[in-house]
Amino acid sequence: MRLGHDRPLLAAAAVVAVLIGGVGIATSAHAASGCRVTYTVSSQWSGGFGATVGVTNLGDPVNGWRLTWSFTAGQQITQLWNGSVSQTGAQVTVANAAWNGALATGGSASFGFNGSWNTANPVPTDFALNGTPCTGGSTPSGSPSGPGDGTPSAPPSTPTSPTPSPTPSTPGGEPTIVPDPSWTCGAPAGIVPPARGRLVLRVSAQLGTVHDVGVTQYGRRRILDVRGGTFTGDRISGTVLTGGLDLELTLTNGATELEEINVLRATDGTLIYLRGCGVAPGGESTVRVVPDFEAPTSSPHAWLNTGTFAATRVVDTATNTLQITVYDVSGVSPAEPRLRLTDPVGLANQSWDCATGSGTRGAAVFSESVTLGASLAVGASKRGTRNIIPITGGTTSGRVTGSVLAGGADYQLIGSTATLDARYTLSTADHELILVRNCGPIGRLVPTFEARADGPYAFLNTNTWLSSDPGSAPGGVSITFYERR
Structure with missing residues (x-):
């Protein structure tokens, strides 16, 4: 029936x-x-x-x-x-x-x-x-509360979000994942199974073009450009803005290291900065993530600043969407079984923090003219005042000639000093992709690049560069990168 x-x-x-x-x-x-x-x-x-x-x-x-x-x-x-x-x-x-x-x-x-x-x-x-x-029989595990064909009933005014059943912590259950010491995600004792906690929100982000840089000095790099979306939860919901990035690194042993940045706008207009660090063992498509929120301390959503969270992240290639499910795991301690991840020997380690370096500027390598969108102000939060300036395009000249792709942003933080953290992608005239991070305090910006390790721009993969501070240019800023002496 x-x-x-x-x-x-x-x-x-x-x-x-x-x-x-x-x-x-x-x-x-x-x-x-x-x-x-x-x-x-x-x-x-x-x-x-x-x-x-x-x-x-x-x-x-x-x-x-x-x-x-x-x-x-x-x-x-x-x-x-x-x-x-x-x-x-x-x-x-x-x-x-x-x-x-x-x-x-x-x-x-x-x-x-x-x-x-x-x-x-x-x-x-x-x-x-x-x-x-599968022809073995047994007693049903639950009491049916609806028809056997699973035909859905009429929805309420606000759909409820699914909550996966918690996995037991007994041997053989879903493990605590212990990341490699080079990429701990702030959880060196291990990232607990997220579904042991309480569901907080679900993010469904629409992706633009997925850019495959190739094998860089760290592993195989994919750049997933976030073009919008929605998020829902019991205490907060809203939209996902453009300007986010999902930076997926697959190591030579098949394991995944992930950094993702999303910009959320709650239904009351509050902007929230979400940066996540994740890992997954080889062969596993679901990445275990530790999310970190920055919400205005004066907003009703300031509770996000002090919570303890774990999440799952999955890319749905059928719909070209990114699904992030966040749980509050306060009070959930790492438990057995534990799955310890180890990076391959001899592989360079990517960094969570800005690169640093001293020296003086040498020869100019290439210059950029970058166009920018309107600044988005998260406001005063737990680390300072976060401003997000979307990158909308641009051009490059010099030893790297091509274009700046739309996507990413400068996720700048203003505290006692102003720290820039620009993430974006270059597309060269000869069809190579280069991931750029230009980061640090004003006057001491140090860029890092990821290009194909066996490609024509592999010389950029060494951390031997300095950056000018952004200067004025039509529709945005100009930047020049230099050899470091």
Whole structure:
């Protein structure tokens, strides 16, 4: 029976659970049992839903698993945690994360995801583990509170956000990730599983062009340009502004180190600066992030300045969006199991802070004329007064000839001194990409560059440069970079 649209939305605590066991629970116990799957719709709202999936191995032990199924009503997975996902049309494949790939006979693993639906949301029925159909039976894990086909009910005036079920801290559960000492994200003891905390907000940012710089001195660099979006939460919601950047670095061992910057505008007009540091082990598409907020101390959102947060970050290539889900993990301590990340030996380490250097200016290397958007003032916050000046374009001349791409900004901070922190991308006339960070106090700016390590601008990858202070230019500023002597 379909649920009428006059029925209320499923409450956040309600579940629609379906046990996959052959053609039915009554007969599946006599079938050849390779695995058992429990699929639970944990929350559902207009156009979207959250679900958790548990898989139990009933066959021989496996070290590395893939769970496959087919959606039958056009559903799409938009974010997944505790595994990695690929979807082609209706066909879905979820592979294990780095820590949950070993399944002994009788062993289980679980993962969660957010998805989208259109006209209906029936549960899948054709699960297979490493190609073996899941025909094992068991008792359903939850009491149904809606129809078996998962048909959504009418939404309330404000959709609720899905909250993934917390993962237990027992051995075999989702681990605390301990970053390499070169990129600790302010959490040297480890970044706890975010879903152990309380959901604070969800960011859905629209991306522009994804720029693949190539392999630089640090690893493979991708630059994701944020072009807008929305965020929602119980205490705050609003829009994502242009000028944000997601700087993704893939190391030679497959691990990810991430820096992301977003500019948020709450519904009351308050501007908030969000900078996040993240890591992920090799083979894991969900990055574990430590977000840091700067909100005006005089605003109703100043509570963001003192919270303890952890987040997940996922890129949805189907919709070209960036999904960030932030949790308050105050009181959640790092616990076992722990997954320790180690950077490859001999690889240069990227820096979270501005580069520093002394010396005098030598020969000029190249100059820029950069156009700027209107300044955005966060105002006085926990570190000083934050101003954000979007970069809208420009040109370069000298040993690097080309253009300044729109995207990024100068995220300047004014305290006892004025510190500039400009992030942007150059596109050269011969089709190379260069990531620029020009950072430091006025009068002592030190730039760092990332170019393809085997490309014509690899000479920029050495930290031997100085920058002029920004000078006046039509529509923005002019800057010259020099050799350092």
